[in-house]
Amino acid sequence: xxxxxxxxxxxxxxxxxxxxxxxxxxxxxxxxxxxxxxxxxxxxxxxxxxxxxxxxxxxxxxxxxxxxxxxxxxxxxxxxxxxxxxxxxxxxxxxxxxxxxxxxxxxxxxxxxxxxxxxxxxxxxxxxxxxxxxxxxxxxxxxxxxxxxxxxxxxxxxxxxxxxxxxxxxxxxxxxxxxxxxxxxxxxxxxxxxxxxxxxxxxxxxxxxxxxxxxxxxxxxxxxxxxxxxxxxxxxxxxxxxxxxxxxxxxxxxxxxxxxxxxxxxxxxxxxxxxxxxxxxxxxxxxxxxxxxxxxxxxxxxxxxxxxxxxxxx
Amino acid sequence: xxxxxxxxxxxxxxxxxxxxxxxxxxxxxxxxxxxxxxxxxxxxxxxxxxxxxxxxxxxxxxxxxxxxxxxxxxxxxxxxxxxxxxxxxxxxxxxxxxxxxxxxxxxxxxxxxxxxxxxxxxxxxxxxxxxxxxxxxxxxxxxxxxxxxxxxxxxxxxxxxxxxxxxxxxxxxxxxxxxxxxxxxxxxxxxxxxxxxxxxxxxxxxxxxxxxxxxxxxxxxxxxxxxxxxxxxxxxxxxxxxxxxxxxxxxxxxxxxxxxxxxxxxxxxxxxxxxxxxxxxxxxxxxxxxxxxxxxxxxxxxxxx
Numbered sequence: 087x088x089x090x091x092x093x094x095x096x097x098x099x100x101x102x103x104x105x106x107x108x109x110x111x112x113x114x115x116x117x118x119x120x121x122x123x124x125x126x127x128x129x130x131x132x133x134x135x136x137x138x139x140x141x142x143x144x145x146x147x148x149x150x151x152x153x154x155x156x157x158x159x160x161x162x163x164x165x166x167x168x169x170x171x172x173x174x175x176x177x178x179x180x181x182x183x184x185x186x187x188x189x190x191x192x193x194x195x196x197x198x199x200x201x202x203x204x205x206x207x208x209x210x211x212x213x214x215x216x217x218x219x220x221x222x223x224x225x226x227x228x229x230x231x232x233x234x235x236x237x238x239x240x241x242x243x244x245x246x247x248x249x250x251x252x253x254x255x256x257x258x259x260x261x262x263x264x265x266x267x268x269x270x271x272x273x274x275x276x277x278x279x280x281x282x283x284x285x286x287x288x289x290x291x292x293x294x295x296x297x298x299x300x301x302x303x304x305x306x307x308x309x310x311x312x313x314x315x316x317x318x319x320x321x322x323x324x325x326x327x328x329x330x331x332x333x334x335x336x337x338x339x340x341x342x343x344x345x346x347x348x349x350x351x352x353x354x355x356x357x358x359x360x361x362x363x364x365x366x367x368x369x370x371x372x373x374x375x376x377x378x379x380x381x382x383x384x385x386x387x388x389x390x391x392x393x394x395x396x397x398x399x400x
Numbered sequence: 401x402x403x404x405x406x407x408x409x410x411x412x413x414x415x416x417x418x419x420x421x422x423x424x425x426x427x428x429x430x431x432x433x434x435x436x437x438x439x440x441x442x443x444x445x446x447x448x449x450x451x452x453x454x455x456x457x458x459x460x461x462x463x464x465x466x467x468x469x470x471x472x473x474x475x476x477x478x479x480x481x482x483x484x485x486x487x488x489x490x491x492x493x494x495x496x497x498x499x500x501x502x503x504x505x506x507x508x509x510x511x512x513x514x515x516x517x518x519x520x521x522x523x524x525x526x527x528x529x530x531x532x533x534x535x536x537x538x539x540x541x542x543x544x545x546x547x548x549x550x551x552x553x554x555x556x557x558x559x560x561x562x563x564x565x566x567x568x569x570x571x572x573x574x575x576x577x578x579x580x581x582x583x584x585x586x587x588x589x590x591x592x593x594x595x596x597x598x599x600x601x602x603x604x605x606x607x608x609x610x611x612x613x614x615x616x617x618x619x620x621x622x623x624x625x626x627x628x629x630x631x632x633x634x635x636x637x638x639x640x641x642x643x644x645x646x647x648x649x650x651x652x653x654x655x656x657x658x659x660x661x662x663x664x665x666x667x668x669x670x671x672x673x674x675x676x677x678x679x680x681x682x683x684x685x686x687x688x689x690x691x692x693x694x695x696x697x698x699x700x701x702x703x704x705x
């Protein structure tokens with residue numbers, strides 16, 4: 087969200103986000119860049135009040151000024167747009183390393199999000215992703231900037247970015263990074279607030295083994311969280327698979343078929359992944375709920391059903 | 401920076417006199433006189449002899465003129481083709497930067513000998529093997545003469561040893577790699593969507609238009625047209641429509657008011673307009689102007705003939 091829009095900053099903590107990305111880049115007009123920079127330090131604790139991590143997206147062309155203004159305790163990640171070379175990432179790493187030291191932040195705390203938004207970025211993906219240990223998740227390869235670089239209209243209803251997305255996913259997996267990716271779900275409206283679509287997209291992403299989302303409108307936060315979180319049935323099914331798999335121990339068989347379903351080491355591993363991811367989601371929800379409770383108590387504000395925090399209590 | 405508008409490049413076998421004579425009326429942005437796959441082996445020498453006199457005739461309608469040479473007959477074909485009036489060479493079966501260098505060395509010598517500016521001729525390279533698709537980066541960055549690059553999908557299918565079925569596109573990766581690497585190198589990727597690239601044929605104009613539009617939305621900048629009937633729908637598909645121009649003008653207005661009001665992120669019809677959306681609107685409007693200018697040039701040439 088644009089850091090210059092005060093009401094967005096003030097209310098974002100109530101939305102139930104896992105992270106909030108304070109933008110200095112494309113949503114901030116050029117004449118407000120300097121002003122915007124000055125707002126980050128104050129905005130970080132405000133957006134964290136609901137347990138969200140605070141990120142900042144800087145400008146590709148103002149790395150030094152932006153980093154000086156944003157690297158403060160409480161910041162989790164610097165998103166760097168239009169990353170095109172490993173040198174850019176090494177420069178960011180060096181500046182962040184110095185600022186962490188100067189400002190009493192534990193070394194290595196702040197992540198770098200290397201956003202791949204151009205063909206050149208895709209072409210240099212491996213070098214970029216391996217340029218710093220601060221790059222812990224990697225992906226992208228679609229979106230407004232990529233469309234502009236390739237010279238394509240968006241929202242045409244078919245997958246335009248298969249190659250770039252595939253390259254970035256392979257790079258992320260080869261380097262053992264978390265994958266930020268989304269399978270293709272047709273979108274011909276370009277709506278940024280379509281909750282149904284956000285849910286379907288997140289659910290499809292989860293089923294492909296991806297766990298990172300993001301959006302431009304508060305209406306998509308809850309459906310996205312829901313789509314990325316395994317359902318109760320998924321969890322129950324995973325437990326059932328593991329039970330059946332355990333029953334094989336001590337028998338001569340390594341696999342069996344129950345009701346047409348194969349139960350084997352592979353299915354057991356998938357079930358374990360589901361349970362692990364469900365536990366991580368639940369833990370994150372508890373953290374956020376606790377943060378919201380602390381904030382409301384401090385504000386002596388009664389909890390209301392309109393709070394927007396919809397999952398933490400589940 | 402000037403926008404290269406080469407939406408349609410009509411491929412005409414140079415030995416097909418009737419098609420050659422008609423080609424300037426087809427309204428193509430470029431015409432490629434084919435010495436390669438469109439000419440039977442026994443007529444290669446005769447074909448070569450036709451190039452020099454055909455260039456001016458082909459350019460009459462304002463089209464740029466290219467010649468597609470045979471990789472195996474490179475020297476003889478270039479020798480027959482590099483004459484004033486030629487815009488460039490379509491170089492098929494390129495597998496390495498060395499192939500590009502070889503063609504350029506001879507082209508440069510011929511430019512010098514025949515009074516063309518050295519470096520005047522462009523190269524359009526065609527990739528036809530797995531090796532070429534894999535090494536695309538070193539190939540297309542081998543020379544600034546390379547302005548466009550495409551796949552020859554039927555030869556690529558042969559190299560891969562596959563018989564493509566119309567319902568399963570086997571070139572998603574190759575085409576994606578072409579678009580990304582070419583865009584990164586600032587070379588225009590060209591091509592049409594599957595299966596027309598691998599099985600070129602006549603189709604209703606609306607079908608060609610749809611497939612060319614999809615190609616544009618994959619990042620292609622033009623199409624090597626196998627048939628004259630493709631040219632008009634291809635030109636149209638690669639020209640921003642009046643609706644699109646109107647939409648992008650509106651984007652620019654809405655964005656400008658938002659910036660004046662202190663934000664660079666503003667909703668429009670459920671979408672979100674910010675810097676890259678405004679930047680893209682500029683690109684589309686510039687493209688529309690460049691297409692208009694190119695069409696005016698061609699009209700002037702056609703009217704004056």
